[in-house]
Amino acid sequence: MTDPIETRIAACARRxxxxxxxxxxxxSGDGRVGEDVAAELLGFAAGTxxxxxxxxxxxxxxRLGGGGYRVTYLLDDLARWIEATRCDSRH
Numbered sequence: 136m137t138d139p140i141e142t143r144i145a146a147c148a149r150r151x152x153x154x155x156x157x158x159x160x161x162x163s164g165d166g167r168v169g170e171d172v173a174a175e176l177l178g179f180a181a182g183t184x185x186x187x188x189x190x191x192x193x194x195x196x197x198r199l200g201g202g203g204y205r206v207t208y209l210l211d212d213l214a215r216w217i218e219a220t221r222c223d224s225r226h
Contacts, residue, residue, distance in 0.1 A: 140218055147214035151176055155210070166210045167197065173208040177217070 148166075155162050160172045173194075174181040187193030188206070194216035197207045 143221075144211070144214045144218050147217055148211045151210045151213055162210070163207070167207040168210060168213075170206045170208070173213060176213060 152162060152166065154176060155168060155172060160168060162168055168176070170184060171181050174184040177184065177194075179187075184193055185206075188196060194208060195212040197209070199205045199207060
């Protein structure tokens with residue numbers, strides 16, 4: 136039996152990747168996108184996403200590089216965060 140939340144996460148990640156491909160956004164070989172793309176997918180400004188990182192309230196992220204590091208997000212982590220914030224009005 137498949138866990139319903141894992142099924143929703145996988146479906147959400149597929150939709151996010153499809154949206155990236157349709158928009159011509161770069162997706163790395165391991166399924167990561169840049170901060171601007173991640174923010175757009177979530178409907179936030181990049182600055183809002185940066186603030187969420189500082190407050191540790193946003194999705195998991197990667198810090199690549201040294202002093203001038205680059206922030207990237209795994210599409211699966213974005214999907215997991217989206218599904219974790221899901222509210223069900225029936226409860």
